[in-house]
Amino acid sequence: xxxxxxxxxxxxxxxxxxxxxxxxxxxxxxxxxxxxxxxxxxxxxxxxxxxxxxxxxxxxxxxxxxxxxxxxxxxxxxxxxxxxxxxxxxxxxxxxxxxxxxxxxxxxxxxxxxxxxxxxxxxxxxxxxxxxxxxxxxxxxxxxxxxxxxxxxxxxxxxxxxxxxxxxxxxxxxxxxxxxxxxxxxxxxxxxxxxxxxxxxxxxxxxxxxxxxxxxxxxxxxxxxxxxxxxxxxxxxxxxxxxxxxxxxxxxxxxxxxxxxxxxxxxxxxxxxxxxxxxxxxxxxxxxxxxxxxxxxxxxxxxxxxxxxxxxxxxxxxxxxxxxxxxxxxxxxxxxxxxxxxxxxxxxxxxxxxxxxxxxxxxxxxxxxxxxxxxxxxxxxxxxxxxxxxxxxxxxxxxxxxxxxxxxxxxxxxxxxxxxxxxxxxxxxxxxxxxxxxxxxxxxxxxxxxxxxxxxxxxxxxxxxxxxxxxxxxxxxxx
Ligand code: 6PG
Numbered sequence: 001x002x003x004x005x006x007x008x009x010x011x012x013x014x015x016x017x018x019x020x021x022x023x024x025x026x027x028x029x030x031x032x033x034x035x036x037x038x039x040x041x042x043x044x045x046x047x048x049x050x051x052x053x054x055x056x057x058x059x060x061x062x063x064x065x066x067x068x069x070x071x072x073x074x075x076x077x078x079x080x081x082x083x084x085x086x087x088x089x090x091x092x093x094x095x096x097x098x099x100x101x102x103x104x105x106x107x108x109x110x111x112x113x114x115x116x117x118x119x120x121x122x123x124x125x126x127x128x129x130x131x132x133x134x135x136x137x138x139x140x141x142x143x144x145x146x147x148x149x150x151x152x153x154x155x156x157x158x159x160x161x162x163x164x165x166x167x168x169x170x171x172x173x174x175x176x177x178x179x180x181x182x183x184x185x186x187x188x189x190x191x192x193x194x195x196x197x198x199x200x201x202x203x204x205x206x207x208x209x210x211x212x213x214x215x216x217x218x219x220x221x222x223x224x225x226x227x228x229x230x231x232x233x234x235x236x237x238x239x240x241x242x243x244x245x246x247x248x249x250x251x252x253x254x255x256x257x258x259x260x261x262x263x264x265x266x267x268x269x270x271x272x273x274x275x276x277x278x279x280x281x282x283x284x285x286x287x288x289x290x291x292x293x294x295x296x297x298x299x300x301x302x303x304x305x306x307x308x309x310x311x312x313x314x315x316x317x318x319x320x321x322x323x324x325x326x327x328x329x330x331x332x333x334x335x336x337x338x339x340x341x342x343x344x345x346x347x348x349x350x351x352x353x354x355x356x357x358x359x360x361x362x363x364x365x366x367x368x369x370x371x372x373x374x375x376x377x378x379x380x381x382x383x384x385x386x387x388x389x390x391x392x393x394x395x396x397x398x399x400x401x402x403x404x405x406x407x408x409x410x411x412x413x414x415x416x417x418x419x420x421x422x423x424x425x426x427x428x429x430x431x432x433x434x435x436x437x438x439x440x441x442x443x444x445x446x447x448x449x450x451x452x453x454x455x456x457x458x459x460x461x462x463x464x465x466x467x468x469x470x471x472x473x474x475x476x477x478x479x
Contacts, residue, residue, distance in 0.1 A: 003052045003063050005155050006030035006070040008083055010038040014073030016134035017100065017127070017159070018042065022049035024158040030054055030063040030070075061090035067151055068095040071125075076101040084111060084122070093119025096148045100127045102262055105176035105183055105269075108143065109347070112175040121148035124175070126182020128364035129161065137161035139363035140169040141185070141356075143178030143349075161363025164372075168359040173349030180269075180343050181356055184336045187266025187280040189230075189365050190259075191332035194283035194420045196234050199325045202407065205416055206321075207314040211248035215239035221322055225396075226329075228368030257287035266339070273342040277335040278427050279328060282419040309414035323403035324421050330397060331424035333374060334388035353387075354378030386431065397428065452477060 004026070007018040010033040019042075022029045032054045033039045039053045054060035061068060068091055072083050080099055087097050097120060099108065108124030115122035123144030127134065140156050142149070149171045160169040172178045196218075203214050215238035222231045240249040263284040270277040289295070311317045337353055344351040357374035360366055377390030384390055388397060408425050411418035430436065445451035447466045452475045455462055463475035 002065040003028040003030035004065050004069065006032065006054075006060060006064050006068070008032050008060070008070055008072045008087070009034075009074035010042050011073070011075075012131050013100075013127075013134050015042045016131055017071065017073055017138075018051070019046060019049055020135050020137070020159045021155070022046070022051060027155065027158065028052060030060055032057070032060040057086045057090045061087075064095075066092070066095065067121075068092070069098070069151055069155065070096070071098040071100045073100050076103045076107075080107075081111070084115065088115060088118055088120060091120050094121070094147075096121040096123060096144075096151060098123045098125050098142070098144075098148075098152065099179075100125050102126070102182065102186070102260070103179050104265055105180040108176035108179045112144065116145075121145050123148050123152060124179040125156070126178050126185065128182065128185055128360075128366075130365065133161065133363050137168070137363050139359050139367070141172050141178040141181045141359065142169065143172055143175055143180075145174065146171070160359075161367075163358070163362030163367070166358060168362045168364070170352070170355045170359050172356070173344065173351045175349075176347065177344070177349040177351060180347070180349075181340060181351070183262055183265050183269065184339050184343075185360065185364060185366060186262035187270075187277065187284075187339070188332055188336040190263035190266075190283040190287070191280045191336075191420060192228075192230050192329060192366055194286050195279075195325050195328050195332065195424075196230060197286075198411075198418045198421050199321050200234070200238070202321050202411060202416060202418065203318055205414070206309055206311040206317050206410075209314075211238040211250050212241075217318055225370065226322065226326060226368075228370065229365060230368075256291040256293065258291070259284070259287050263287070266336075269343065270335075270339050273339065273346055275335075275339045275342040276427065277339050279332040279335055279420050279424045282423045283332075286417075286419050304415040305413060307413070309410065309416065320403035320407050323400035324407035327397050327400035327404045327428070328421050328424035329370070330388050330393050331427055332420075333370075334386060334393070335427070337374065337387045338385075352378075353384075354382070388428075401428075450475070 005021055007014050007029060010031060018029050018031050021027045028050045030052045031039055031042060036055055043051050043053050052063045054063050070087060072080060074080055074083055080101055080103060084097060097115060103124055112122040121144060123142050126141035127138045129138035137160055140160050142156060156169045157167040160167040172181050200214055203209060203217060215235040218231050218235040238250055242249045242252045245252055267277060267281045267284050340351060340353060354375040357371045361371045373392050377384060377387060404425055408422045442453040446453050446463055450463050452461045452463045461475050461477040462472050464470055464472050
């Protein structure tokens with residue numbers, strides 16, 4: 001029988017996605033893996049699923065109805081290029097190749113251009129939700145052409161998570177737009193995780209509560225405005241006891257955070273775009289700092305504060321931490337969405353930011369009730385230059401800022417690192433400032449490099465003759 005969709009790469013994510021596809025009405029799924037055994041295992045383990053196993057690329061192509069549509073689920077990198085080349089050899093113009101891995105969006109732009117030249121469609125699709133999401137319903141962020149979306153849309157809608165009745169998939173934009181948005185999703189994921197970790201650390205050090213007791217705090221928070229998958233799983237992790245030692249599991253896990261690169265890409269890209277995603281950057285750097293034991297071994301050599309942290313009212317302190325977390329989270333999402341806007345402008349994608357917030361409400365790692373507030377904000381003001389200036393967020397930040405400031409100063413005073421809390425607050429105050437000391441930086445740049453400056457009271461570009469008589473002259477604009 002002919003399949004309407006194929007999956008190449010049957011490691012955990014690929015097999016789960018293939019099973020998800022096969023479980024939906026109307027889909028027959030061709031499956032192919034470089035080594036035959038994975039294909040045999042998948043088919044044998046799931047007799048209920050309508051799989052069409054293929055053992056060569058030719059068989060795979062022959063098993064697919066036209067336009068042939070295949071999703072590549074291999075580890076991002078050179079392997080992806082090899083699979084694309086093999087599919088291009090056996091596919092025809094009008095067919096569709098989807099890369100469902102965590103590819104760097106610039107690779108996707110390059111691949112889309114090369115594949116398009118053959119008449120075949122290439123779609124980079126971000127897929128979030130981990131192994132379970134792939135099986136039961138991920139959030140999907142596809143880029144690629146409008147033509148490919150006609151065929152792909154119904155298939156992806158059939159397997160995506162559903163949030164408030166709507167499938168968590170939308171055609172994000174052309175070529176690399178989908179992978180760009182997935183990258184920023186991961187950047188926000190890093191920030192959210194770091195903020196939660198800082199909140200946990202402050203509560204633990206401030207109140208002496210055990211991880212299991214702090215799990216209760218997070219479970220409680222998960223019933224309010226912080227409700228989200230990451231808060232929910234935080235409670236689960238904190239409640240876990242290590243079978244071998246009887247200790248809280250979190251106390252026996254080595255405190256060095258890993259990373260596979262998507263967070264760093266988000267920050268590198270933001271640097272290139274000139275978009276400040278400082279909270280996300282702090283989260284990436286906090287993982288780096290944790291993972292350098294040779295640097296951390298100097299700990300004892302660096303003096304700390306004289307006064308230890310004292311918390312008189314534990315409940316009030318915990319509420320302050322909650323508000324600081326909420327405010328910092330708003331900043332992280334605001335920065336992430338600003339980066340998507342900047343990326344869309346740079347790469348000429350038309351991205352509906354409200355639709356992105358909606359497809360993140362289900363299936364993905366950062367799924368949260370809170371995302372409704374973001375789609376509301378963009379529905380009211382599509383051109384919103386800074387997400388957190390939407391009325392709902394302004395109100396929330398106003399309500400939280402006192403607590404946020406207390407927590408950041410308490411952490412600094414007690415020598416507890418809270419980089420993402422602190423940097424988010426600094427960003428907030430930076431945006432609020434009437435005047436920034438950037439004026440002084442312009443003066444310094446003009447002093448040592450004649451880089452010129454603008455004046456607040458007159459049009460034009462100016463330079464002071466610093467090494468001469470220090471009079472001001474009109475100058476060429478050099479930025
Ligand atoms: C998702 C996740 C996933 C990511 C992991 C690991 O949306 O399902 O973002 O794509 O690869 O979370 O990321 P790190 O290893 O970099 O933490």
